[in-house]
Amino acid sequence: MKHGLQTVGNWLDRFVKYWDLLVLLVQRDVKLKYRRSFLGYLWSVLNPLLSMLVMVVVFSTMFKRSIENYPVYLICGNILFSFMREATTQAMNSVIGNAALLKKASVPRYIFTLSKVTSSAVNFVLSLGALLIVMIATRVHFQWMNLLIVVPIIELYIFCVGLGMLLAAVTVFFRDIKNIWSVVTLAWMYLTPIFYSLESFYKPEIANANLASNTLGLFIRRFNPMYVYIQQFRYFVIQYSPVWEVPTSVLMWRGALISLGMLLIGAVVFRRTENKFILYI
Amino acid sequence: MxxxxxxxxxxxxxxxxxxxxxxxxxxxxxxxxxxxxxxxxxxxxxxxxxxxxxxxxxxxxxxxxxxxxxxxxxxxxxxxxxxxxxxxxxxxxxxxxxIAPMIELGAGFDPNLTAKENIFLNGAVLGHSRKFMREQYEQIVEFAELQDFMDLPIKNYSSGMRARLGFAVATVVKxxxxxxxxxxxxxxxxxxxxxxxxxxxxxxxxxxxxxxxxxxxxxxxxxxxxxxxxxxxxxxxxxxxxxxxxxxxxxxxxxxxxxxxxxx
Structure with missing residues (x-):
């Protein structure tokens, strides 16, 4: 127990010592992302806005009637999923990409992974501006409850840190992951109700509903963490909730549990393998 | 022995x-x-x-x-x-x-950042706080003798200039x-x-x-x-x-x- 406390103490000391490094790395990413671009940070708002417009045009004929305020529904799912994809993809390369530095100085290696997820999070926070614009344009009634979106955002951030550490560590040993991951996130996107709604085919309350689509729906509800985060988020923004869904407070707990579990897995794998990184990068 | x-x-x-x-x-x-x-x-x-x-x-x-x-x-x-x-x-x-490691000076430099930004980044890698680096900044620039090139991205630096900067950052503290x-x-x-x-x-x-x-x-x-x-x-x-x-x-x-x- 005493030894454990000492380890935690050492870890905290190092974290505090390298806090400024984390801040500078995040600043670097954010600065360099839009250096030499005319509109700069505005792109973080414009990009999700424009892609939402495209998706609204493409999908509105299919889903518009069944989903209330489709533009907001869409942009909620889209910015959250984009954040997860960007954060994990960036984090995956965080160790390999900083090989030159990791070979020359002894710094806590997870700082690089953490900085990538954090700079993606900064980008995500900017993209909330796009959400705000769409909410105003579609005359969403603002209320205090909207502020609760910080809960799923923090949960998703922690989830991404865990998943990012796992990916960063595994990618050091198997570079294939870089190629596989883009396909995995593509499949994951289609298995996440971003532009469609689960309600449209998942109807557990109807006794003789289609078994296959009900199974798929149940699978998404139970095993897709992104669903848990996006559903909470939509509830806080437009009070969207399917009839069969559990209360959002339950989803909040579920989301917290998933993200802490992911963080634990990622941290343990990272810690177990990090001393061997140097031999492979 | x-x-x-x-x-x-x-x-x-x-x-x-x-x-x-x-x-x-x-x-x-x-x-x-x-x-x-x-x-x-x-x-x-x-x-x-x-x-x-x-x-x-x-x-x-x-x-x-x-x-x-x-x-x-x-x-x-x-x-x-x-x-x-x-x-x-x-x-x-x-x-x-x-320990101040100087293994390949300037390995931690990001080519796209300016020299000034890199000084702070490199200092942070060595475990120095931003406050400390701000205090030492003038001294580093002076030692490296690169006053006129601080806003230039490192990718435009020669290897000798990089080494100057790297050495100046690494030895700023005893x-x-x-x-x-x-x-x-x-x-x-x-x-x-x-x-x-x-x-x-x-x-x-x-x-x-x-x-x-x-x-x-x-x-x-x-x-x-x-x-x-x-x-x-x-x-x-x-x-x-x-x-x-x-x-x-x-x-x-x-x-x-x-x-x-x-x-x-």
Whole structure:
């Protein structure tokens, strides 16, 4: 127990010592992302806005009637999923990409992974501006409850840190992951109700509903963490909730549990393998 | 081998029976297909290679040591071991004090950032706070003599300019242990002299120095002690002149053998 406390103490000391490094790395990413671009940070708002417009045009004929305020529904799912994809993809390369530095100085290696997820999070926070614009344009009634979106955002951030550490560590040993991951996130996107709604085919309350689509729906509800985060988020923004869904407070707990579990897995794998990184990068 | 004269200052680096092992076969496997093929053939744990074999080294505070030996002898591996970048496969490494590593100066520089931004980033990598770096900024720029180029991205810097900046950042604070790996060669003669002066100044303040160079004069000028490494093992350690002399003898010997072989 005493030894454990000492380890935690050492870890905290190092974290505090390298806090400024984390801040500078995040600043670097954010600065360099839009250096030499005319509109700069505005792109973080414009990009999700424009892609939402495209998706609204493409999908509105299919889903518009069944989903209330489709533009907001869409942009909620889209910015959250984009954040997860960007954060994990960036984090995956965080160790390999900083090989030159990791070979020359002894710094806590997870700082690089953490900085990538954090700079993606900064980008995500900017993209909330796009959400705000769409909410105003579609005359969403603002209320205090909207502020609760910080809960799923923090949960998703922690989830991404865990998943990012796992990916960063595994990618050091198997570079294939870089190629596989883009396909995995593509499949994951289609298995996440971003532009469609689960309600449209998942109807557990109807006794003789289609078994296959009900199974798929149940699978998404139970095993897709992104669903848990996006559903909470939509509830806080437009009070969207399917009839069969559990209360959002339950989803909040579920989301917290998933993200802490992911963080634990990622941290343990990272810690177990990090001393061997140097031999492979 | 051991030199025992006056009472010694406290030990600051103790390398005890340390070995560093690379797994040559596993190292070339970086994709899943090869991994499974090798796993099936049971080839994954073959071909071990020791970059360092049972190295013992005790360095006291304030001493200056040169690491000499051919390319691939394990000098940089030993430095990385002492910096904590590499972990020993067996044995142990104990360090007392702060380390300023200068292995390839400016390796931590981001080519797209300006020199000023890189100074802060590099300082943070060395564990300095932004506040501290702000206080030291003027001094760093002055030492590097690059006042006019601070807003230029590092990618437009020459290797000599990068080395100047790297050296200035690394020595801004007095470290307990200074590690210099073959970095002075890139700067111009005037700057090399300035660096040597700075290193001497730090030495006189009690810093411990570990120095790697293939050039003889700076080694003899800066270091009292030397370790000669060959194929991962310590061949000889002691006073610099003796060790360097033995090393040169060995090189001459090898050259003669090679010439004899060619003659045949």
């Amino acid at each position: 051991e030199q025992a004269k006056q009472p010694k200052p406290p030990v600051c680096i103790r390398v005890k029976d340390a070995s560093v092992r690379f797994n040559m076969a596993a190292e070339r496997v970086d994709n899943l297909k090869e991994y499974f093929v090798k796993l099936m053939k049971r080839e994954l744990h073959f071909k071990e290679f020791y970059a360092l074999k049972n190295v013992n080294l005790v360095i006291h505070q304030g001493e200056s040591w040169a690491l000499i030996g051919s390319n691939g002898a394990g000098k940089s591996t030993l430095l990385k071991l002492i910096c904590g970048i590499l972990q020993p496969h067996s044995g142990s490494v104990t360090i007392n004090g702060s 470290p307990d242990i200074l590690i210099v790996d073959e970095v002075l060669a890139v700067g111009d003669l005037e700057f090399q002299a300035k660096c040597r002066a700075r290193i001497k100044e730090l030495l006189s303040q009690g810093t411990t120095l570990l120095f790697v160079s293939h050039a003889k004069p700076p080694v003899l000028e800066l270091c009292e002690h030397a370790v000669w490494l060959d194929h991962g093992e310590i061949k000889k350690l002691g006073a610099t002149e003796h060790v360097y002399w033995a090393y040169e003898q060995y090189l001459n010997q090898k050259r003669k053998e090679r010439l004899a072989q060619q003659g045949k």
